[in-house]
Amino acid sequence: MARHCSYCYGRGHNRRSCSKLKQYCIENPTSYITKRENDHHSMRRRPRCGWCSETGHNKKTCSKMKTAIAQEQGKERIWNARLLDTLKSHGLGIGSLIKITCAEGHDTQWAQKFVDLLGGYGIVMGFVEDQMTEHSFGDRPLLVRGPTGQTSAIPVPDSISKDFNRYNRSYIIWNVEIIGKVANLQTVASFSSAWLQGLIGAKKKLGIAG
Secondary structure, three states, X not given: OOOEOOOOOOEOOOHHHOHHHHHHHHHOOOOHHHHHHHHHHHHHHOOXXXXXXXXXXXXXXXXXXXXXXXXXXXXXXXXXXXXHHHHHHXXXXXXXXXXXXXXXXXXXXXXXXXXXHHOOEEEEEEEOHHHEOOOOEOOXXXXXXXXXXXXXXXXXXXXXXXXXXXXXXXXXXXXEEEEEOOOHHHHHHXXXXXXXXXXXXXXXXXXXXX
16 A cells, blocks of 8 residues: 655655655744654654663663662572572582472373473483572473483472472472482582572563563
């Protein structure tokens, strides 16, 4: 469908590219139409921040967003340190050997199929870091590869998650047991510097992507 200009009503262009309107504004610099067009173009050129909604800057350079991240980052760093100490005491990190079985009363066909896909055991390959935060402690933040070659996300052992998951689970589908521990340094090395510094958790809480 051909474009219609809302100024001259001509076809094949719009108001923004209308040569007649541009010529009118040049010839009538003090007119109401010229002033309105200039104001409209000025507003369109000025960026609006997606965080604070103020004009003149964008989300990437927003000082208010940077301040909010820094405040939350400090809180998250303290929480992460407490979690990290607990993970160290359990020997949980990349390279840990895990055993997974169905919890009592939850040995359903679906739950057992999940265990069988892994082969009942697995090596920890990593953590889903944005699910290992104070604001969002996920149900399956642990990435494990089983002897079958299957990689799946599973819960951290309940002995750990019960002290950190703000949404206490009333039931456990799988028992996750650490049968091969790693050293403290390996636990720390399992996480990125962004997680250790609380940046991932801060952004997660504030709803900031990336």
